Amino acid sequence: MKKIVFIFLVLLLGLVACNTKEVKEEVEQGQVTQEQTNEEAEEAAQGEQEESNIEVEEEQMAEDTEETEEQLSEELEESVEQETSTITSEQEVKDIIEYYAIGEADKLVNISFENSEIKATIDLAQDQLFSPKDIAVTRYSQLSDELLYHDGWELLTITYTNIGTISMNRTEKETNEYGDYFPTLKIEERLQ
Incomplete structure (x- = not known):
């Protein structure tokens, strides 16, 4: 049982070491830069702004739909009243x-x-x-x-x-x- 735990810990340490090595290599190679981080932040902000605009448009459409439904209901009532003879x-x-x-x-x-x-x-x-x-x-x-x-x-x-x-x-x-x-x-x- 001790051997299995030991093997498991060795494997776990090996995985952590590999992952740390990859991140370190990326930083050294300049793949992860402050510029990329800024671009990603800007894209995220634009996405949030677009989502906000969509929400505003949806709210406006819902209000317009409610007004249209009310107008149609009033017109129907008026037409029923007018049709009575x-x-x-x-x-x-x-x-x-x-x-x-x-x-x-x-x-x-x-x-x-x-x-x-x-x-x-x-x-x-x-x-x-x-x-x-x-x-x-x-x-x-x-x-x-x-x-x-x-x-x-x-x-x-x-x-x-x-x-x-x-x-x-x-x-x-x-x-x-x-x-x-x-x-x-x-x-x-x-x-x-």
């Missing part, structure tokens, strides 16, 4: 229904707008990908999302031929950051 005629209702609730092959069978109640019957075309109930719920949701931007109605009843009827009162709407809507689950529950 009052429906006064059956023709306005028909135009909205045709744009938001009728697909290419669907047919608007009839429509009425009386006593703040919108009633319509729609014949949905067959779809290869989705069930008729899913299409009815989706179309009702799209239509109601748009109609909730307009005043002048309280009850929306849409009958989908051979599928069922969905009827919801305006007071059942919910609101999130994007505006008013009827929850899809409630629409599905109402489909009878």
